[in-house]
Amino acid sequence: MDMKTDVIIGASQAGLRCAQLLARAGAEVEVFEHLRGPEEALPRTLIVTPELARFVPLGSDVPVRNTISGFRVRVDGSCSYVPLAQPDFVLERRDLLAWLAGEAERAGAGIHWGVRLLSVGLEDGEFALLFWDRRTGRYIKRMSSVLVAADGAVSTVLRSLECDGRATVPILQARVRRRQGFDPHVVDTWFAPGRTPFFFWQIPDSEETAAVGFVARDPSSGRREFARFLAESGWEVESVEAARVPLYRPFHRPYRRFGKARLYLVGDAAGHVKVTTVGGTVTGLAGAEAAARAILRGTSYSAELSSLRRELNAHYLVRLAMDRFTPGDYRQLLRCLNHRVLALLRDVPRDRFASVFWKTLLAQPALAFLGAKALLRAARDLPRRSSR
Ligand SMILES: Cc1cc2nc3c(=O)[nH]c(=O)nc-3n(C[C@H](O)[C@H](O)[C@H](O)COP(=O)(O)OP(=O)(O)OC[C@H]3O[C@@H](n4cnc5c(N)ncnc54)[C@H](O)[C@@H]3O)c2cc1C
Known part of the structure; x- marks a missing residue:
């Protein structure tokens, strides 16, 4: 491999999409992935x-497991229903990864499965990468001047290069079997501020099964809280996944230059996740496309990311306020969902929320008041927190 080969670490959504676009445009690209394959x-x-x-041909190439026609939002005993004009899709991540890997390989990208990046350093102005091949047990060294970090929330690239890491939160998700009152096309969300800073969710992925999950404050209390929630709800649990998701922060830089060497962060490694819902699939793919454009055209990654950043910033502002919500604020939030707000939420997908952010506040000024109150609380807490 010569120095003109672009190296991508991580063959998940963001890395594979970036590899496909680079290879399709004629660039030499190699992806290194710890797992032995998408399976x-x-x-x-x-x-x-x-x-x-916009990124993936759903249905034909990537199977859609289920469609969602609306969300029930619950606070204490109250509930509001938010319908969706265009349904959300429920997928199995492995199906998406298998398709993206096939597309990247067909475009000419080389994917090295079962090869783990151990460390990255700098030698003669280039990245010096040390890998370990899980199949042969051998160490491999590579040099490159373009490196794409797509290695997720806990990134070896960021750690090795001593770049500031992403703030992450623990997430727990279980696969469960249906119970009474189960509607296979409606997602349930429960706001429970004493128990989680986000919410609990239940996403049906078939007529019989669903994914139930939540974002925890910390891993150990999270396990206890999740076990309690599952027991209270009466679901039959088949399996549980624990992982970390990054939190987007507007001031994190997704691009670094070390002499001639250029580092691009994409997907979870860049924190490209909507912090209202911790959804990172669509936003991760959008970021990967922006990185590919910047590499191919020699343009600024920051400029290529501007529309994604606008979107993520709108979610960031909502999260900043919701982090300070009291139980009373959540009840008020539910009361604020008038027909004009519901119409906006119905018609515009969450990945285009920025386009209706101000319209939503105009449609229900009480929402602006609720948000402003919470942001003031956050600002008041700042000096107290920094003096600790
Ligand atoms: C439980 C859970 C549920 C979620 N649900 C949703 C959802 O419903 N909708 C949604 O939009 N988003 C959801 N997300 C978020 C979404 O899955 C992530 O945002 C997305 O997977 C990020 O993709 P990525 O390509 O950036 O990174 P990742 O998917 O984290 O992939 C990183 C890849 O890098 C590889 N890697 C890591 N370190 C190394 C190394 N040292 N050497 C080689 N390879 C390495 C890993 O093996 C992995 O394949 C969920 C996340 C979790 C944890």
Whole structure:
């Protein structure tokens, strides 16, 4: 491999999409992935907005396991229903990975399965990468001047190059069997501020099964809280996945230059996740495309990311406020869902929320008041937190 080969670490959504686009444009590209193939990835139910169709031919090549026609939002004993004009899709992540890997290979990208990156350093202005091949037990060294970090929330690339890591939160998700009141086309969400800073969810992935999950405050209390929630809800649990998801922060830089060497962060490694819902599939693919464009055209990655950043910033602002919501604020939030707000949420997918952010506040000024109150609380807490 010569120095002109672009190296991508991680063959999940973001890395594979970036590899496919680079290879299709004629670039030499090599992907290194710890897993032996997409089939070794843990099964994971993904809910995605119809925006995914911009990147992936859903239905024909990537099977859709289920469709979602609306969300029930619950706070204490109250519930509101948010319908969707265009259904959300429920996929199995392995199906998506298998298709993306096939497309990247067909475009000419080389994928090295079962090869783990151990460390990255700098030698003569280039990246020096040390790998370990799980199949042969051999160490491999490679040099490159373009490196794409697509190695997820806990990135070896970021750690090796001593770049500031992403803030992450633990997430637990279980596969469960249906119970009474189960509607296979409606997602349930429960806001329970004493128990999770986000919400609990239940995403049906077939007529019989669903993914139930939540974002925890910390791993040990998270396990206890999740076990309690599952026991209270009466689901029959088939399997549980624990992982970490990154939190997007507007001030994190997704690009670094070390002499001639250029580093691009994509997907979870870049924190390209909507922090309202921790959905990172569509946003990760959009970021991967922006990185591919910047590499191919020699343009600024930051500029290529501008529309994605606008979207992620809108979700960031909502999260900043919701992190300070009291139980009373959540009840008020539910009361704020008037027919104008519901119409906006119905018609515009979550991955295009920025386009209706201000319209939503105009449709229900009480929402702006609720958000402003919570943001003021956050600002007031800042000096107290920094003096600790
Ligand atoms: C339980 C759970 C449920 C989720 N549900 C949803 C959902 O419903 N909808 C949604 O949109 N998003 C969801 N997400 C988020 C979404 O899955 C992620 O945002 C997305 O997978 C990020 O893709 P990625 O390609 O950036 O990174 P990852 O999927 O994390 O992939 C990173 C890849 O890099 C490889 N790797 C890591 N380190 C190394 C190394 N040192 N050497 C070689 N390879 C390495 C890993 O093996 C992996 O294949 C969920 C996340 C979790 C954890």
